[in-house]
Amino acid sequence: EPEVTQTPSHQVTQMGQEVILRCVPISNHLYFYWYRQILGQKVEFLVSFYNNEISEKSEIFDDQFSVERPDGSNFTLKIRSTKLEDSAMYFCASSGGQIAPDTQYFGPGTRLTVL
């Protein structure tokens, strides 16, 4: 069964450093998303991406964040200058398949720790 994959599973970085979180969505999906979950809190929407551009973003997704689909398979989230409060679990999701086009399937997440 196809699934969303994310790398790395755990990323540790120093405050102020740039990080790139990588995702490979399900191959026939058209919509891609990033969410984050600070430890002990709810899952929060960051951004959605369709047809090579951002379709919607939340207030969390400020100028420090960017997304890119550099080739036909990868979908990346870049944080330019990480802050302590960026420590969280980051989930990639995709949707738009033929069977359940409205259902978002999540990857296993990347745990980001900012020191």
Added chain:
Amino acid sequence: AQTVTQSQPEMSVQEAETVTLSCTYDTSESDYYLFWYKQPPSRQMILVIRQEAYKQQNATENRFSVNFQKAAKSFSLKISDSQLGDAAMYFCAYRSAINDMRFGAGTRLTVKP
């Protein structure tokens, strides 16, 4: 703005018994989707069940079923014959036609042997 409320931070159930997790939401839209996701200790988000708002019939997936009350904006999850592997955080989520998903705060389910 759409909000999703899960009023039960924690629930527990005896193995093989039935438990119901509550979820309410607020929206002015008529076309939307509702989901329950399970998050085990590994923290992966696993889809449990989905419901389209235009469908009156409640969704069912094996031991999991929902009670969808559109007028009351309620979407509860019933887990029958609870198993130890059902222990996890359960998140209710709402998605409009615009695509972004709103999650509730979650309910931590404990299953007692």
